[in-house]
Amino acid sequence: MKTGGPNRVGSGAQPCWVGASGPPLGRDFFEREAVACARELVGAVFRRGDCAGIVVETEAYSEHGDEACHTFFRPSARRFVEEHDAGAAYVYFNYGMYWLTNVLIKNPRTGERGFVLLRALEPVAGLDLMRRRRGRENPRDLCSGPGKLSMAFGLDGADHGKSFVASAEHGFFPSPETSRLEVVADRRVGISRSRNHAWRFLAAGNPHVSVKFGRVK
DNA sequence: AAGAAGATCAAT
């Protein structure tokens, strides 16, 4: 599919964007377990402004039984979980250089809470804007990592605390890819604690992931 | 006040 801009298609109350096949994911999608949300977000379309991409890699972090989750060692993260609703953007600055983007997950029935880290997207709209923001040409260099995709989509501290439940500004949409893609689970990337959990989810064989399946040390 | 660690990236 050739993409020049954010071609709005379809009609009616719910707009559909490039690659989207239905209404945006609502709050209830994020009111479940983080691991299930992370797995099922692979294949969805994320849109923000004129940019959009298919989610091809995510990671789940859980408040309980997971020492890699920020809530385990950051009081500010625990406060964030208390003060925000499911679907809120948790955007933080890492290594003094990059913003990383998460979605807050809260299950009101079980009380389980956690995050889904967006690790890689396959760009489908707004590529020229992404190229300008990233200073790179190759589509594979635009969103193939959590720092890269945040930069490509212009996500930063100003988005921290905003809701990712669909708005005029941004949202997640189901896409035909959701059912077409094969999703595989692997160990998470770049962490030192709780590395045993297979909570990284990838679109099998997709060239836009940050680290290929099986390549985590 | 100072130090260490950290969910990364790009160049060498």
Add this chain to the structure above:
DNA sequence: TTGATCTTCTTG
């Protein structure tokens, strides 16, 4: 493999 770069949290 290494350097860049800085916020959050802990310790003294």
